[in-house]
Amino acid sequence: MIDTEASRTAVLVCQGRAVANGRLGVGRFSDPLAVELLTAGERELVDRVRAGDIPKGVGARIEYELLSGTAELLAARTAVIDDAVRESANPQLVILGAGLDSRAWRMPELAGVTVYEVDHPASQALKRERLGARTTEADLHFVPVDFGKDTLGASLTAAGHDATRPTTWIWEGVVTYLTPAEIADTVTEVAKRSAPGSRLIVTYTTPNLVHRYGRRAMELLLSVTGRANPMAREPQRSSWTPEGLAALLTERGLTPTSDIDMVAAAAAAEVVGKRERFLAAGRIVVADRV
Incomplete structure (x- = not known):
């Protein structure tokens, strides 16, 4: 991400949650605030996807498919993470790379919990502006x-x-954009600040050539058709095997207690979709300080 600009992927993620709200994983996922954090222009594509209005142009169709897949991913991912947060019931919650996250407003379980949203100043300024007086x-x-x-x-x-x-x-939707060294440094700092009973929830991407080249093809098509690429300034810099990430966490004193792929997460959250390729490379690991 360019230092002076807010994250565009944060907007895409928020759009995905807005598309999914009330449609995917009903009873397990809900985010009514998401659409309220979007501009009128950003809501147009959300409304089109929710209506199932498939555009004809190549660029517009790529945007449609990207947001549709993002919605399926976000509904499943959010449901699993929210459950892990509820299970831990800790007095402090730190959200690394918070973007337009809405948990502090939509999860009643966080009433009275001290929540720290960590993000780049530009992204945080964008969020605070959009929150208004909420x-x-x-x-x-x-x-x-x-x-x-x-x-x-x-x-x-x-x-x-x-x-x-x-x-x-x-630590949701961030690791893939960091180098292995940056990830290791952050895990070290998190471990230092994690008292017994603490929990770290991390989403990450596994090595997957289909996913890697599929993303590149999508970005190229967006570019040649003159469409905005929300991922342009945030290239993927790392991928991990479950064993490799577990070793890093364990070395820092954090014990992995679960690690599931996003296809399984979608099934568990009853997210019924048609874009499994968006889920195939993703995983969620939960590690606890015992």
């Missing part, structure tokens, strides 16, 4: 972190995070 029953703290200048630990300390109390950490 309030939450969570004890919410925005933690702006520019990783080119700031450190995660110092920023969280300044915001009031208490490393002696159990924390649930959500």
Whole structure:
């Protein structure tokens, strides 16, 4: 992501949740706030996908399919992560790369929980503008972190995070855009600040040539048809095998307790869709500090 610009993938993710709300994983997934965090222009594509209005042009069709697949992915992923958050029931929640996340507003279980949303200052400014006067029953703290200048630990300390109390950490949709070294450094910092009872929830991408080249083809088609590419400034920089990521977490003192692929997550959340290729490379690992 360019330092002075908000994340465009954060908008795509929010659009995906807006498409899925009330349509996918009903009873397991719900995010009525998502559509309210979008501009009128961003809602147009959401409305088209929700209506099943398939466009004819190549570029428009790629946009449609990308958002449709994102919605299926997000409904399944969110349901699994939310369950893991509820199960941990910790007094602190840190969301790394929060984007337009809405958990602090839509999860009643977070009432009274101290929530720290960590993100780049530009992305955070965009979110706060879109939130307007909305309030939450969570004890919410925005933690702006520019990783080119700031450190995660110092920023969280300044915001009031208490490393002696159990924390649930959500690291959703971020790892794939970081280098292995950046991931290792972040896991090390998270582990240092995780008291016994803490939990880390991480989504990641496995090595998958079909997914890798499919994404490249999609980006190329968006480019040649003159459509905006929401992933242009956030290239994929890493992928992990379950064994490799488990080894990293274990070395830092975090014990993996579950690791499921997104196809299984979609089945568990009863997300019935047609775009399994969007799910095939993704996984969610939960690791606890015991």
